[in-house]
Amino acid sequence: MLEDFERARIADYFTRISASLPNGRRASAIAITHLLPERPVFLHALADIADLRAVLPKPKSIDEAARSEASRHWRCDELDRARFTTAGDLLAYLEDTVPGERVVLLDIGGYFAPALPQVCDRFSGRILGIVEDTENGHRRYLSHGKPPCPVYSVARSPLKIPEDFLVGQSIVFSTEALIRSRGDILYGRGATVIGFGKLGSSVASMLHSRNVRVTVYDTDPIKLTHAMAQGFHTASSLREALQGAGIIVGATGNLALRRSDFERVPNGAYVASVTSSDDEMELDEIRxxxxxxxxxxxxxxxxxxxxxxxVLNGGNAVNFLHGASVGAFIFLVQAEILAAVALLADQEHETAHHELPTDIRESIAATWLEHFTGAP
Structure with a gap:
């Protein structure tokens, strides 16, 4: 829970950010979000620049106090990936929530991606664009080739690099906490990290800093060269990578472990994920x-x-067990999301993939530094 002074400080930061954004035209917004303790402050900031019509909390990252607060201010609905995959169901939801309105959809994980082309054609209002927060979701929108509406992704933004690094640390912290809860420890176990993207590389570095032997496997040979250059042992196949592993961390966002792979998981190994079990492991297939x-x-x-x-935390992101906190660095990314919403509402955009202009990102970073560190 945030102290009152912390909440006020964050709110003041978002006020400064909002004051620097275009405000000629407003739009409605529907937000998929992790409903963590600090998130209502961000939602209030979002509601200051857009008409927030509905909040869809990700079901495996909900703080009950945060949900209670959000429910007092906005409509909070259940998030169901299967429901939104179907164009008819997603269209019905939008017609019930924002009929005939100009709307921006905030996404975490590509929930709106499968049905988006049909919905953009048939919706009574206008979908101004998508703002996506994650690499996994970013890939889902890229799969359309030319998207059916403008898409802003913050997944690969330089403002997200600090968050990604700290998320990797929180993954290792929570993994170790669960292992220690059984009277076991990290040390003496080899670790295998599957996927060497931003989160996987951070997890591998953090494990290495804890004196754990780390093997990296990635289907992308370029990423394997990056892992090798950083001193990690690399494997040419998942079968090889799993041999002798005492800790396995899936960090691909795209099924690190399929049904047949579990047969090769060594006895006594701990299996963890950086994202939801649906995205990372075929656990339902082995039950x-x-x-x-x-x-x-x-x-x-x-x-x-x-x-x-x-299997730790049911195969879901282990760091959410301990709040998934990355400190004030999360507010860099949230400010970029607000900026993308404001731009989509205020300006016409080509139907394409977009990134924030460099000058806006630099302004956000400078405001953040001054507000949270006192740097000039």
């Missing part, structure tokens, strides 16, 4: 083959004759 035993609220033992391993 008939393995018995499950809950050893605590966030550790599940999967076993069958001669084989067992432990």
């Amino acid at each position: 008939g083959a393995y018995a499950r035993e809950h050893l605590g609220p966030n550790i599940t033992r999967y076993s069958r004759t001669g084989h067992y391993f432990y």
Whole structure:
């Protein structure tokens, strides 16, 4: 929970950001969001620049106090990926929530991507654009080639680099906390990190700093060269990478472990993820083959004759167990999201993928530095 002075400080920062953004025309907004303790402050800032019609909390990252506050101010609906994958269902939701309105959709994970082309054609209002927060979601919108509406992605923004680095640290912190809850420790176990993108590389670096032997596997040979240059052992196949692993961290956002891969997970290994189980692991596919035993609220033992391993937090992002905090650095990314919403509402955009202009990013960074560090 935020202290009152912390909340006021964050709100003052967003006020400064909002004052620098275009404000000629407003739009409506629907926001998919992690509803963590600090998030209502961001939602209030969003509501200052757009008409926030609905909040869709990601179900595996909800703080109940934050949900209670959000529900007092805005409509809060259940988020269901399967529902929004169907054009008819997504269209019905938009017609119920923002009929005939100019609307910006804030996304985390590409929920709106599958049905977006049909919905853009049939919606009674106008979808001004999408603002996507994650690499996984960014890829889903890229899969359209030319998107059906403007898409701003902050996933690859330089303002997100500090957050990505600190998320990797929080993943390792939570993984270690769960392992220690069983009376076990990180040390003496080899770790395998699957995926060497921004989060995977941060996880690997943090594990290495804890004196854990790290093997990296990625299907992209360029990323493997990056891992090798940073001193990590690399594997040419997932089969090789899993051999002898005592800790396995999936960081691909695109099924790091499929059904057949679990057969190669070493006995006693701990399996963790940086994102949701639906995106990272085919756990549903192995439930008939393995018995499950809950050893605590966030550790599940999967076993069958001669084989067992432990899955942390049900295969979902382990860092959300401890708040997934990255400190004030999250407000860099949130400010960029606000800026993208304001630009989509105020200006006509080509139907394409967009990034914020460099001068706006630099202004956000300068405001953040002055506000949170006192730097001139």
